[in-house]
Amino acid sequence: MKSWRVWPQSLAGRTALVLLLALTAVQAAGLTIHALDRVDLQRFAQAREISARAISAWRTVNLAPADRRAQMLAELELPQGLDATLDGRPIARLDQPPIPPPIARMLRLDLLGSGPPRFRPREVLTSWGERSPVFFVSLRLPSGEWLNLRISLPPPRPWHSETFLIAFFAMTLAAGLLINWAVRRLTRPVRLLAEAAERLGRDVNAPPMPERGPTEVAKAAHAFNTMAERIRRFVGDRTQMLAAIGHDLRTPITRLRLRAEFMDDDEQRRKMLADLDEMEAMVAATLAFARDDSAGEPTVALDLAALCRTVLDEAADARPDLADAIGYKGPERLVVQARPVALKRALANLVGNALLYGGAARLVLTAPEAPGGEPVRLAVEDEGPGIPVDQLEAVFQPFRRLEASRNRETGGTGLGLPIARNIFRAHGGDVVLRNREAGGLVALATLPG
Ligand SMILES: Nc1ncnc2c1ncn2[C@@H]1O[C@H](COP(=O)(O)OP(=O)(O)OP(=O)(O)O)[C@@H](O)[C@H]1O
Ligand SMILES: [Mg+2]
Numbered sequence: 001m002k003s004w005r006v007w008p009q010s011l012a013g014r015t016a017l018v019l020l021l022a023l024t025a026v027q028a029a030g031l032t033i034h035a036l037d038r039v040d041l042q043r044f045a046q047a048r049e050i051s052a053r054a055i056s057a058w059r060t061v062n063l064a065p066a067d068r069r070a071q072m073l074a075e076l077e078l079p080q081g082l083d084a085t086l087d088g089r090p091i092a093r094l095d096q097p098p099i100p101p102p103i104a105r106m107l108r109l110d111l112l113g114s115g116p117p118r119f120r121p122r123e124v125l126t127s128w129g130e131r132s133p134v135f136f137v138s139l140r141l142p143s144g145e146w147l148n149l150r151i152s153l154p155p156p157r158p159w160h161s162e163t164f165l166i167a168f169f170a171m172t173l174a175a176g177l178l179i180n181w182a183v184r185r186l187t188r189p190v191r192l193l194a195e196a197a198e199r200l201g202r203d204v205n206a207p208p209m210p211e212r213g214p215t216e217v218a219k220a221a222h223a224f225n226t227m228a229e230r231i232r233r234f235v236g237d238r239t240q241m242l243a244a245i246g247h248d249l250r251t252p253i254t255r256l257r258l259r260a261e262f263m264d265d266d267e268q269r270r271k272m273l274a275d276l277d278e279m280e281a282m283v284a285a286t287l288a289f290a291r292d293d294s295a296g297e298p299t300v301a302l303d304l305a306a307l308c309r310t311v312l313d314e315a316a317d318a319r320p321d322l323a324d325a326i327g328y329k330g331p332e333r334l335v336v337q338a339r340p341v342a343l344k345r346a347l348a349n350l351v352g353n354a355l356l357y358g359g360a361a362r363l364v365l366t367a368p369e370a371p372g373g374e375p376v377r378l379a380v381e382d383e384g385p386g387i388p389v390d391q392l393e394a395v396f397q398p399f400r401r402l403e404a405s406r407n408r409e410t411g412g413t414g415l416g417l418p419i420a421r422n423i424f425r426a427h428g429g430d431v432v433l434r435n436r437e438a439g440g441l442v443a444l445a446t447l448p449g
Contacts, residue, residue, distance in 0.1 A: 035158035051108035090138030096127035330365025346423035358382020368449035
């Protein structure tokens with residue numbers, strides 16, 4: 001199960017995340033600035049409205065005949081946040097701090113004190129209310145009564161405009177989608193390059209990458225194709241040289257054989273002919289190795305389970321005495337992309353070794369649990385003596401044979417394991433050897449699933 005990570009693994013994911021975070025930060029800053037601006041504006045508009053009504057209340061009360069003042073005041077339409085009453089005493093209290101001049105100016109309370117003398121209140125008291133945006137203003141009428149104003153500035157609503165919010169979110173969403181798209185497009189060449197490298201690992205003759213797109217991408221693709229071409233040439237040269245040496249050695253070996261026939265010493269002649277036989281076998285194996293390599297067999301979809309069973313059947317036919325020690329465990333059918341002839345040779349080499357040196361060959365095929373990612377696993381187990389730990393890798397060297405098998409008349413050349421590893425690696429897999437705890441050796445091979 002994949003654990004959920006905040007920090008994405010892919011370059012595209014990381015770039016997109018960083019850009020999205022930056023975008024969100026910028027948007028949030030923009031939104032805050034806008035909101036602060038709106039709050040200022042709303043406060044200012046509220047203050048103007050309230051002060052205009054407060055002044056008109058004062059004038060109304062001031063001009064009205066004393067007996068109708070209370071009634072006229074009640075009939076006045078006052079905005080939300082303004083409350084005016086006519087009382088015997090002021091509500092603005094002297095023991096509370098007065099309204100600071102900037103707020104007083106915003107509320108235009110100073111106008112009250114600057115009208116024509118007849119409108120001027122005899123006394124003006126201001127103070128803060130108990131809760132903060134509430135102010136009390138008390139104005140003394142010539143009659144000695146007090147006009148008490150309670151002013152509260154309702155909390156500003158910076159997010160009031162719905163269209164603004166919708167537009168804002170639509171913009172963020174659009175920018176997010178755009179970032180996602182652009183980042184994917186930008187990182188696509190990296191993905192393509194990785195895929196091409198993967199293909200080249202499996203098959204040297206994989207088709208070249210298209211050298212299109214932006215300069216940097218085209219340049220990288222060109223460099224990659226040049227490198228692939230060099231590798232191809234190098235591999236080709238090496239196999240050709242191997243084939244040439246193998247071929248040219250055959251003539252001197254034949255000449256030597258002829259000469260050996262004329263030797264007098266029987267014992268020496270027999271030994272020399274045996275050596276020459278071995279040399280001939282090695283040359284033949286080398287030639288076969290070189291031929292295989294350059295064959296360029298196409299990759300097809302094949303049933304690996306069926307291929308395994310065929311190899312085992314053929315091994316059982318060749319060694320009927322060991323038929324009981326040969327077995328297969330695994331799925332009925334498992335399709336993989338592979339080169340059938342090469343893969344069969346690799347499997348036959350592993351099974352052949354298991355039978356020859358371990359007296360048994362049990363093949364276990366394991367399909368990946370989920371397609372993609374996990375490789376297909378293949379194990380060939382035997383019941384022989386195994387291989388000393390320090391030789392487990394060495395036997396993959398060409399012509400490397402262990403003492404125990406040298407002395408035996410097995411006739412091998414020491415190319416079976418290197419050929420098998422070459423083939424598995426050319427498929428994008430690998431093969432290693434391990435000694436089993438229960439005794440015997442196991443060859444563990446993998447193929448991409
Ligand atoms: N299953 C095994 N158990 C023990 N030793 C092994 C086993 N498989 C390989 N070996 C050792 O590794 C050596 C190299 O194996 P490899 O298959 O490369 O060559 P070979 O079997 O000797 O010759 P060829 O396969 O070319 O006919 C063998 O000679 C043998 O000593
Ligand atoms: Mg072998």
